[in-house]
Amino acid sequence: MGKLIYAANASLDGYLEDETGSFDWSVPDNEVHAFWNEHERRIGTSLYGRRMYETMRVWENDDWLTTEPGVVREYAGIWRDADKVVYSTTLEEVSTARTRIERKFEPEAVRRLKETSRSDLSIGGAAIAAEAFRHGLVDECVLLLCPVLVGGGKPALPRGIRLDLELLDHRRLRNGVIYVRHAVRRPA
Secondary structure: OOOEEEEEEEEOOOEEEOOOOOOHHHOOOHHHHHHHHHHHHOEEEEEEEHHHHHHHHHHHOOHHHOOOOHHHHHHHHHHHHOEEEEEOOOOOOOOOOOEEEEOOOOHHHHHHHHHHOOOEEEEEOHHHHHHHHHOOOOOEEEEEEEOOOOOOOEEOOOOOOOOOEEEEEEEEOOOOOEEEEEEEOOOO
16 A cells, blocks of 8 residues: 655745745755655655646656756656656646546545555645645655745645644755655544
């Protein structure tokens, strides 16, 4: 059985994007990229909202990668090797391999996917992740807290939900980013 892991870069004040939709403050250096490479190696299936998928699909194309560091090129291969599910009512087709569209987020279908998965799953995109949190599907939360305050924007974590967490791991990276990994505690 796979765990569903919500993972994201977030500002110290808890945002994925600032008020203009920018996340340029979270562009990873080589150490952060290496961290995400190791994290993503465990992921067999990534669940995305449409906007997150459209952001991530850049990894399908090698053209821009030729001059990038090895750690960045390595991530592209890891990303391509994972299956991808995009939740969208508006996306007509996908442009990446190993990808399918689901028109509606069905909690029971995600539970079945977790139960039958031989590896962990990730979920990306604030709105779709909030749905997974609301339905008790998220098992772990991994955040890289960037040393920046953006003052507002898209929250990294859903509003209006109370979850008790257990710290599983943490560390400081050289550039000041703080990694925290929490398990979602299930009520007894």
